[in-house]
Amino acid sequence: MTAKVKFKTNGSFNTKVGKSNTGAETAETKNLLIAELLASGQITDPASRRGQLLNAAARLFEQKGYTATTVRDIAAAVGILSGSIFHHFSSKEDILCCTMQEVTRFASARMRVAIFQASSAEDKLRACIRCELEAIHGLAVPGFSILVNEWRSLSASRQALVLGLRDHYEQLWLESLSAVLGTQRRDLPLVRRLLLGALAHTHNWFKPEGKELTLPQLAEQVFVLFVPQPPSRQPTSL
């Protein structure tokens, strides 16, 4: 279950990165990431039928919601009939569960790489925030928002399957937070939950294509708000 996956971030991903440590990864590094996950058996080949179905499901569940998406929709998206789906998945809920698992694995790996590429502790946290925002708004991890929105659609037993993978993701956050806010702070889990909640909720109001507030700007604003700034930078009215 808790397979010990040693991800090869040693020299593969930090080659093409220049000075912008908190920047988004290139398309090449993304493909490299997918190849790595594919080789380690963590995700399904997107070229296979099963992979096509999972990608289509992720997109449809994100757009229309789980219950509003029919198995006929998913099947039609890849050009097969609805009945044929059940040669790949045992049920509709199974599709949702598998989608969530692969999305979680991909998002975790992506964040791990982003943290690795950043140098300072502050930039690592910035990378996390930016990573999360990009995922939430569909710019990097298709289907990421269903992890929040469709959680209730999953039965308790299947929730447990995804929850195991989610632990690792949240651990990455905790480490990044503690490196900036200090390991002795006892409210780190609380801060992490509030921060992730604030980020998740941007899904309802922030539009990344807007010119007024770009995603990197939003990320920096969030960083400034959650991390106590040194008084030299902070304009105080006292």
Add this chain to the structure above:
Amino acid sequence: MTAKVKFKTNGSFNTKVGKSNTGAETAETKNLLIAELLASGQITDPASRRGQLLNAAARLFEQKGYTATTVRDIAAAVGILSGSIFHHFSSKEDILCCTMQEVTRFASARMRVAIFQASSAEDKLRACIRCELEAIHGLAVPGFSILVNEWRSLSASRQALVLGLRDHYEQLWLESLSAVLGTQRRDLPLVRRLLLGALAHTHNWFKPEGKELTLPQLAEQVFVLFVPQPPSRQPTSL
């Protein structure tokens, strides 16, 4: 549309309040609030059939979700048959829309009273946070969470109906925030959205009946985190 409702908070609600300005209201003040809203025609009489249906729908939508709740469920909850519902509402979506409107009106009025009862600007903001948390976790405003969770289930035209009422609610937040953080801060709308997002997300992890972290404690933690504290209270490692 934007009816100017002059709520009589002059002397009705601040009589029974002692020193705990950020505390929850008593059952009496809640009933008074309902009576006021009922008299001003903002909500339906909970004793009427329509009111019973709206309350049942709010509870069921919150528990099971909109699509998972059938009109037969709602009808059975008040002891009538499913077909009879459509003498009170035009459609199932109409039920959701009306529920959201009344929930929004009630939550707005409740927050207005809480703000009024608090004295200092800091305590007014604390009251807002506590109000929101109590609403989110079903302790004060049944059906409040569907405003977030089931927003997508509403068509755009009906969303507009609820959105108009929501504006007022968010205005209350902005005023409370600006009174504490300063009116000159230009990121107030952003802070409000991040704060509301963080609070909304507590729905997924915080359990108000837990002994380890009570709701008032959580509210205070959130307040401390979002409002820059004076350096005397803030333990700095520098």
Add this chain to the structure above:
DNA sequence: AACGCTACCAAGCAAGCGCTTGGTTTTCAA
């Protein structure tokens, strides 16, 4: 007493749902 109105019941319709079944095509290794 007759009326009209509201609220409700009993029954069911049309549509859509997840999923099954039996049979056909495709794939690919031996």
Add this chain to the structure above:
DNA sequence: TTGAAAACCAAGCGCTTGCTTGGTAGCGTT
């Protein structure tokens, strides 16, 4: 070339859904 497994189609089953229809009981007004 052959055989078997995997992948898929065509059809539809059983069920649930939101909603409709025709009729009726109750109630207050005139």
